[in-house]
Amino acid sequence: MEVSVTTQSRIPGFRDGSPGDRRVSAARNAGVPLAALEVLTSGGLTVEQADGMIENVLGTFGMPIGVATNLTVNGADVLVPMVTEEPSVVAAASNAARIARERGGFHTSSSEPIMQAQLQLLDVADPDGARVRLLEAADELIGLANDQDPRLVSVGGGVRDLAVRTVEARAGRYVVVHLVVDVRDAMGANAVNTMAEALADRVGEIGGGRVLLRILTNKADLRLARARAVFAADSLGGAEVVGDIVHAAALAEADPYRAATHNKGIMNGITAVVLATGNDTRAVEAGAHSHAIGADGRYTALSHFEVDRDGDLVGTLELPMPVGLVGGATKVHPAAQTAVRLLGVSSASELAEVITAVGLAQNFAALRALATEGIQRGHMSLHARNIAVSAGATADEIPEVVRRLVADRAIRTDRAEQVLAELRARGS
Incomplete structure (x- = not known):
């Protein structure tokens, strides 16, 4: 940095x-x-x-x-x-x-700003075969994805890789395509989601199934x-x-x-x-x-x-x-x-x-x-200030109310109200 x-x-x-x-x-x-x-x-x-x-x-x-x-x-x-x-x-x-x-x-240090999008492929007769077919078509799919955001590509970003997994779930076995994208100075959600949407039809054709989800993953473990x-x-x-x-x-x-x-x-x-x-x-x-x-x-x-x-x-x-x-x-x-x-x-x-x-x-x-000292002591005076304000203390009254609450170890609204009443009675 x-x-x-x-x-x-x-x-x-x-x-x-x-x-x-x-x-x-x-x-x-x-x-x-x-x-x-x-x-x-x-x-x-x-x-x-x-x-x-x-x-x-x-x-x-x-x-x-x-x-x-x-x-x-x-x-x-x-x-x-x-x-x-x-x-x-x-x-x-x-x-x-x-x-x-x-x-x-x-x-500090950091890796490249890489985000991923997932496409979930359903109803595939041959998941392992579909996985390999999709990997064979990686260059085509990467090119199609990059076409969606030429500005990102022009500043050095764009798709860096395409990965394909098979995932066993209770409702069946899915083929899941990952687009691995360098999003540069963006958070990247919109960029990767747009790319995933653009690939859905072609991924379905190559994989021999129906694409359901096409969205980024927030498990940003490459970033x-x-x-x-x-x-x-x-x-x-x-x-x-x-x-x-x-x-x-x-x-x-x-x-x-x-x-x-x-x-x-x-x-x-x-x-x-x-x-x-x-x-x-x-x-x-x-x-x-x-x-x-x-x-x-x-x-x-x-x-x-x-x-x-x-x-x-x-x-x-x-x-x-x-x-x-x-x-x-x-x-x-x-x-x-x-x-x-x-x-x-x-x-x-x-x-x-x-x-x-x-x-x-x-x-x-x-x-x-x-x-x-324990976590509460560090919080005590600042929390007491909030309690004093919520009890209605003015700027001039807050310091004394806080001092009394902390000294009494009673950081409560009812005690703040009591202290405030005593201070005002004394001053009247």
Whole structure:
């Protein structure tokens, strides 16, 4: 990954400013005009724009968008926009990135942006013979598919291979054709689906059957992104904490009950960036969780943590990352366009690698909390703030309500209402 904009992501005091102060700081440190971030103050989408995106529109639905700071990816600083409703996610990613900076930040890589489409062939008398016939016709079918998207081919993308499988199912034996397509800077769903539709009749003729499904697969296991980081033992509290983090991660590798929550922590970071950039959160999540099922059929952790020869903690994460910079909401939603501009990435592969780094940062932060103070303490003050607001506290009242809720270890709306009533009675 090579980020094209010179960004400074280490911004001391960033969290202490107002939203307006943070926009000024983010714009200055990312090298973008302040005016470009103003769209984020109103949700970034008009009702008219929303009406062109989905059906039966009533309005728009706001979500907080924050910025994760401190991230260094392959030697370049990046400010990462994140859309999430969950307290502590942005703060945790920022803090984890700060620790990772001591050992050079995050190192990333990725495979080519390959997506696949499937065509399901039914009622075939000779499935094995059909498979071979279709492979014999691979050049013809690839040419036909590439004819559907000459622009993609012109920028270096297009079909790279054609594979054919036979699949035993309870309703019969199917012949399944896979189109393996380099989609370049697109997420790729529309491109591969169009190609599959165009091939259906010819595949049916050659295979001697009826094509039913022709659609992409979200198991994007040929489009992988990887991230690695070293976290200094001294910054974590020593060898015992490092060892406990490794033990916590090992349980996720061995136990699917723990793995589900472990991977959810990874997706807290990943989904927040995917959503901010206008990409398909469901596609990324489907690909990630399917990738977590190993060769033995067992659901396991997506990330791994171990101790290096210096006693420091090494974290790694590899998973499918089908995201794009062209097409879809990324090009339609003004706030998504602003988020991409703030990131400073220039290709889908760069975006995928940054997102994966954020996922690893989020995962490390959760494991560290679990191995030390417990997850609730880290969430407590931020959750208390939400409770205070829901109880009706004003901006001036929130700090004291939060302090009392945390001190009492009673992060509940009824307690917030009680504290608020006491404060107002005292002030009257």
